[in-house]
Structures are given as C-alpha cells and as structure tokens.
Amino acid sequence: MTKYAFYPGCSLESGGIEYGMSSQAVAEALGIDFLEVPDWNCCGASSAHMTDHLLSLALPARIMALAETLPVTEIIAPCAACHARFAAVEYELGRDEELKQKVNSLLERPYTGKVKLRYFIDVFSNPETLKEIENKVKKSLKGLKVACYYGCLFVKPPKIMKYIDDPENPQSMDNIIRALGAEPVPWPYKTECCGASLGVTSEDQCTKLCNDILRIARDSGADCIAAACPLCQANLDMRQVTVEKKYGISYRMPIPFFTQLIGLALGLNPVSLGFKKLFVDPAGMLKKVGVA
Amino acid sequence: MGEVNLSQVLDQNRSFVDRVIAESGQDIRQCYQCAKCSGGCPGSTAMDYPPNQIIRMLMLGMKDKVLKSQTIWACMGCNTCTTRCIRNIEVASVMDTLRQEAVKAGYTDKAASVISFNESFLWTVRNFGRLFEAGMAMMNNTKTGNFMKDMQFGLPLMLKGKASMFPHRIKGRRELKNIFEKTCGGGK
Ligand code: SF4
Ligand code: SF4
Ligand code: SF4
Ligand code: SF4
Numbered sequence: 004m005t006k007y008a009f010y011p012g013c014s015l016e017s018g019g020i021e022y023g024m025s026s027q028a029v030a031e032a033l034g035i036d037f038l039e040v041p042d043w044n045c046c047g048a049s050s051a052h053m054t055d056h057l058l059s060l061a062l063p064a065r066i067m068a069l070a071e072t073l074p075v076t077e078i079i080a081p082c083a084a085c086h087a088r089f090a091a092v093e094y095e096l097g098r099d100e101e102l103k104q105k106v107n108s109l110l111e112r113p114y115t116g117k118v119k120l121r122y123f124i125d126v127f128s129n130p131e132t133l134k135e136i137e138n139k140v141k142k143s144l145k146g147l148k149v150a151c152y153y154g155c156l157f158v159k160p161p162k163i164m165k166y167i168d169d170p171e172n173p174q175s176m177d178n179i180i181r182a183l184g185a186e187p188v189p190w191p192y193k194t195e196c197c198g199a200s201l202g203v204t205s206e207d208q209c210t211k212l213c214n215d216i217l218r219i220a221r222d223s224g225a226d227c228i229a230a231a232c233p234l235c236q237a238n239l240d241m242r243q244v245t246v247e248k249k250y251g252i253s254y255r256m257p258i259p260f261f262t263q264l265i266g267l268a269l270g271l272n273p274v275s276l277g278f279k280k281l282f283v284d285p286a287g288m289l290k291k292v293g294v295a
Numbered sequence: 296m297g298e299v300n301l302s303q304v305l306d307q308n309r310s311f312v313d314r315v316i317a318e319s320g321q322d323i324r325q326c327y328q329c330a331k332c333s334g335g336c337p338g339s340t341a342m343d344y345p346p347n348q349i350i351r352m353l354m355l356g357m358k359d360k361v362l363k364s365q366t367i368w369a370c371m372g373c374n375t376c377t378t379r380c381i382r383n384i385e386v387a388s389v390m391d392t393l394r395q396e397a398v399k400a401g402y403t404d405k406a407a408s409v410i411s412f413n414e415s416f417l418w419t420v421r422n423f424g425r426l427f428e429a430g431m432a433m434m435n436n437t438k439t440g441n442f443m444k445d446m447q448f449g450l451p452l453m454l455k456g457k458a459s460m461f462p463h464r465i466k467g468r469r470e471l472k473n474i475f476e477k478t479c480g481g482g483k
Contacts, residue, residue, distance in 0.1 A: 013426035018457050042466045044424045049372060050413040051420075053394045056318065058478035062420070065470070109474045111467070159374035160385065170378050196337045196373035205369065208341045241451065280455055 007126065008070035008078040008118060009037035012085040012233075013045050019233025021277025022081055025262040028276060032269050033135055035126065040070045040078070046088040049200050060095060060102070061109045063088040068114040077121040081262075083156040083232035087164075089120045094163045122157065122168070124231055127265060128175035136182050141270030143184030144292045149264070150225035151176040151187050152216070154235040155196040170194060176231060176261050183268035185292075190223040192216050199238040210249050213242045217254045227288050229261040236260060240282045257285040267294060308356035311396075315353060319392035325382045326350045332376035332386045341369040346376050346386050353389070362397045368406045370394075411435055421475045424465030428458060 015023035030037050047062035067089060070078045080086040096103040097116060107113040127136065151173075158170045168175050171194060177187035198205075198212035216239065220228050230236035240258040247253050259281060266276040273294055278285055316322060326347070333345035343365040344352065352361050361367070367390055376386035397403065403410055415435040419427040432449060452458040465471070 013428075016463075017428055017459060018452060020457055042424075044465055044467065044471055045420045045426045047417070047420060048426075050416040052372070052391060053409070053413055054398070054417060055479040056391075056395065058474065061474045061478060062471075065467070065474070109477055111470050155371075155373035155375065160377040160387070162377075162383075162385075194375075196371050196375065198337070198371055200371050201338075201369075205341060208338065208369065211340075212337055280457065282451065282455070 004034055004036050005132075006036040006038060006073075006075050007121065008040050008073045008075045010040050010043060010046075010066055010070070010078060010080040010085060010089075012080060012082040014082050014233035014237070018237040019082070019260075021263060021280040022233050022236065022260045024275065024277040024280075025260055025266050026081055028271050029127075029262050029265045029269065032139065032266070032271060033127075033132065035132075037079075038073050038075060040066055041072065043069060046080075046085045048084045048088065052088070057105065057109075059088065060092055060106050063092050064096065064106050064114040065110050065112075067092055067116075067118060067120075068110055068112045070118045071112075071115060073118075075118060078118050079121050079123045079126055081123045081232070082234065083154045084234055086120070086123065087156040090163050093120055122164075122175070124153075124157070124168075124175045124179070124261070127262075128179050133178060133182050136179070136265060136269070140183060140268045142268055142292070142294065144180075144264065144268050145184045147185040147264075147288065147292050148188050148224050148226045149180045149185050150190050150220040150223060150228045151180060151193060151261070152220075152228045152230050152235060152239070153194050154230070154232045155194055157231060158194050176229060179261060179265065180229065183264060185264070185268075188220075188223045188225050190219055190225070192219045197235050197238050199234045206245070207249075209238070210242060210245050213239055214246045214250050214252070217243065217246060217256055218252070221254055221256060225256070226291060227257040227259055227285070229264055230258050231261055243283055255283055255287075257281060257283050257288045259285060259288075267292065308358040311358045312353060312356050315389065315392050315396065318395070319385070319388045321384050321386075321389050323350050323353055323384060323389060326354065326384060327382055329381055331379050331381060332384075335375045335379055336370075337373060337375065338366075338369045338371050342366040346370070346390070349393070350384070350386065350389065359402075361393060362400055362402045363405070365405055366390075367393045367397060368409055417475070417479075419462065421471060422468070423462040424468050424471050425463050427462035428452075429460060430462060 043066050051059040153173050161170045180187040198209035201209040236258050263276045330347040333347045339345050370390040374387045415431045419430045
C-alpha cells in the first residue's frame with residue numbers, strides 16, 4: 004500500500020473541509036494511505052513569510068521533522084501555500100548547512116530532509132495511479148467541461164518546485180480530468196494568481212483577479228473550475244458574490260476540488276465528498292453528469 | 296523622481312543594498328532591465344513602480360523610495376516574475392526581503408492592514424499552534440477598528456459548518472513559543 008505523510012494544514016479543517024473529506028475518501032478508494040503528521044502546527048503561510056525569514060522556515064521545518072517519525076518517504080500538502088513553504092524548506096535548508104543548523108537549533112526534533120515533498124496532484128496523476136483511476140471509474144464524467152486551475156504556488160517557480168509539470172501550462176490535473184471521462188478545456192489562466200493573499204488587504208485587486216479568472220474560464224466553455232488549493236477554491240467560490248456586486252456579472256461557476264471530481268467518477272456519494280459545502284451550487288454540474 | 300546625486304545615495308545605502316542581496320540570496324546586479332518580470336506581474340496595476348523598476352532603484356541604492364513603495368505590498372508573491380526572469384533572479388524573493396526590511400525600518404503606513412492581519416494570524420499560531428480564524432478575525436478587527444469587515448465571509452462560513460468557534464491547541468505549544476521568541480521576538 005502506498006503511504007504518504009499527510010499535512011492537512013489549517014484550511015482543510017475549516018474553509019477547505021471538503022478538500023480533506025474528498026481527498027481521504029478518494030485515497031481510501033484507491034488503496035492509498037494518508038498518515039496525518041502527528042501534532043502538526045500551522046505552516047505560518049505568507050504571514051510568517053512576510054514577518055521573519057527564520058520563522059518562515061522553522062514552522063514548516065517542525066512539521067517535516069515530525070513527518071520523519073512516520074513510516075513514509077514522502078509528505079504531501081494539499082494546500083498550495085503549505086506546499087510552497089515545505090518546498091522552501093527543502094530548497095533553502097538543502098543548499099545551506101549553516102541555515103539548516105540554525106533552524107534545527109529552534110526545533111525539539113531536528114529536520115534531516117529524509118522525508119521528501121511530493122506534489123499533491125501527482126499522487127493521483129502519476130502513470131500507475133492514473134491507470135488505476137481509469138480502471139476504477141464507475142460513473143464517467145463524459146460531457147463535463149472542466150477548467151483546471153492549478154493556482155500559482157504549486158508550480159512556480161519551477162527551480163524550487165522542481166516538478167515535471169510546466170509552470171505556465173501544467174498538464175497533471177488535465178490528465179486526471181481526462182481519465183475521469185471529462186474534458187479539460189484549454190485556457191490560459193491555469194497558473195495565474197487569484198490574489199487570495201490580498202483578500203483582506205486590497206480587496207479591489209483581488210476581486211479583479213478573480214473576475215479575470217472566472218471570465219476566461221467561462222469564455223473557454225467550462226462548466227466548472229477544478230481547484231487544487233483550499234485558498235484558491237475559497238477565493239474563487241466565495242468571492243463570486245463580490246465580483247457580481249462590482250462587475251455586475253453573475254457567473255454561478257461551481258468551484259469543486261479536483262479530488263471531488265475523482266470521487267464522483269469513482270462512484271462515491273456526493274455528500275460524503277463534501278459537495279454540499281461548496282458555496283456556488285454545483286447542482287447543474289452534477290445533473291450534467293447524471294448524479295443527483 | 297527629482298534630482299538625486301546617485302553615487303552619494305548609493306554610498307549611504309550600500310549596506311542596505313548588500314543586506315538585501317545577502318538576505319534574499321539574489322544578485323540583483325545581474326538584472327538586464329528587460330522588464331519581463333513586470334510584463335507578467337498580476338499585481339502591477341496596483342503598483343506605483345513595476346518590479347523591474349524596483350530592482351533598478353535598488354541597484355541605485357534608493358532605499359527610502361523602495362521601502363516606501365506601494366509595490367512591495369501590492370506584490371502577492373505569486374512567483375511569476377521569478378519563473379520568467381531571464382537572468383535567474385528570484386524577484387519574488389527580493390520582494391519578500393523588502394517587506395521584511397520595510398517592517399523592520401518602520402515604513403509601515405502603506406501596509407497597516409497587512410501587518411495587522413499578519414500579527415493577528417501569527418498571534419493565534421503562537422498561542423495555539425494552529426490558525427484560529429475566529430480569534431484572528433476578532434483580533435484583526437479590533438486592531439483596525441473595522442468590526443464588520445470579515446462578517447461578509449464569517450457568517451456564510453459558519454452556516455456551512457466551516458468555521459470553528461474554538462481553537463485547537465497542539466501539544467507542542469511550548470516549542471512554538473520558543474520558535475517565535477527566538478525569531479521575531481515573540482511577535483506582538
Ligand atoms: S497555508 Fe493556510 S492552511 Fe496551510 S497551514 Fe498554513 S495557515 Fe494553515
Ligand atoms: S492562486 Fe491564489 S490562493 Fe492559489 S496559490 Fe496562488 S494566490 Fe494562493
Ligand atoms: S526579468 Fe529579471 S532581468 Fe528582466 S528586468 Fe526583471 S529582474 Fe531584471
Ligand atoms: S511575485 Fe509579486 S512582483 Fe512577482 S509577479 Fe507576482 S505579484 Fe508581481
């Protein structure tokens with residue numbers, strides 16, 4: 004059985020609860036084991052990052068050190084912001100022994116780098132698992148047009164994220180969507196920033212970026228935008244109200260997580276996949292694929 | 296920009312520029328001023344100087360102008376600039392360093408809301424180990440005197456069962472407190 008250290012991060016227990024629900028359900032259906040990192044702390048996200056360099060490394064390094072107590076070789080973080088912080092730990096501490104010691108002097112359990120960061124989408128998009136998904140599809144999502152939205156932090160910058168996926172036109176989620184029988188639409192905003200980090204501080208700018216993404220997805224013919232990060236998802240889902248107020252456009256574009264779509268195709272119950280937790284009602288989209 | 300004696304400015308602020316280079320790990324002197332970073336920057340419409348100009352101003356040692364710019368706070372850290380720079384400069388990392396420098400130097404008037412948000416966020420992490428959104432919102436609203444601000448999302452989140460009324464406290468809270476104390480002096 005494939006095992007990963009699983010870092011939910013704060014969002015998977017609050018705003019992105021359906022991401023956690025669907026990820027666990029889909030993993031179980033595919034025989035993948037997600038072992039939660041014991042006594043995990045918040046990664047500090049951009050707030051630590053803007054405050055102090057050492058703090059921004061020590062918080063995620065503690066988590067990665069705790070993951071080393073599990074019988075795994077890799078750790079995954081479904082939240083792009085958490086993922087980016089782990090990637091920074093690997094990159095910065097990996098090339099600077101002195102910095103690594105400095106960070107470790109702050110931790111009760113040292114970070115060795117033994118457990119490597121794995122790209123969360125790749126847990127499902129790697130060739131073997133993709134085959135497995137294809138074989139297990141019970142309810143093809145044929146006819147559904149999906150704009151795959153990777154967000155910015157999962158793929159950029161490639162030097163630090165060091166993935167096979169293209170930072171400007173990634174394919175991993177598109178391949179998953181195709182395996183489910185649905186159609187990934189080509190569109191240019193796959194990795195464009197949604198401005199979530201500005202939501203509290205510069206709402207206008209954030210609303211504009213959301214509107215751009217929603218508009219281009221709609222104009223590309225998408226029935227929904229599949230998200231891979233709880234922050235992107237919450238921003239695009241909840242902010243459609245604000246977008247409507249400011250731009251007078253009512254998109255009603257459902258923003259499911261890609262894991263929810265996998266679950267649907269595997270024949271899992273939409274309620275257990277957290278479809279009821281989405282703000283923009285996904286009923287139309289579910290009807291299109293003959294669910295509910 | 297008015298008239299400035301560039302070599303004089305540069306001399307005075309050399310230690311600042313050196314520190315930015317060291318902290319960010321980016322040799323900004325490699326910049327060709329091709330402006331590719333600015334072309335793809337999703338935050339540029341809200342900036343007073345585009346990213347390439349910030350790099351140029353840094354090279355010229357214009358510390359005050361850079362640290363007081365709107366740019367460093369309009370930057371969302373999306374890494375598009377870093378991804379596209381032909382000279383391998385991590386422009387986003389330079390922005391990170393500049394924000395930290397601005398806070399340390401007290402140039403915070405353009406960033407009051409960001410800083411208050413960050414402080415409230417980190418306050419909950421320091422005390423509980425994890426982000427406690429309701430606590431953060433409350434503290435942030437008190438700091439900014441804007442009590443209704445987060446309500447537009449708070450209530451809907453609550454109704455969807457997505458907001459917890461109570462913080463989760465991790466066991467390693469002492470370890471976290473120590474991390475905060477030894478890095479940013481415990482935060483505010
Ligand atoms: S990025 Fe957000 S969700 Fe992820 S751990 Fe950090 S605060 Fe929590
Ligand atoms: S797209 Fe938005 S939420 Fe997603 S990683 Fe980028 S800024 Fe964060
Ligand atoms: S892309 Fe790089 S080289 Fe070009 S202006 Fe920006 S920082 Fe300078
Ligand atoms: S990281 Fe900042 S400066 Fe760079 S492209 Fe994104 S918003 Fe612009």
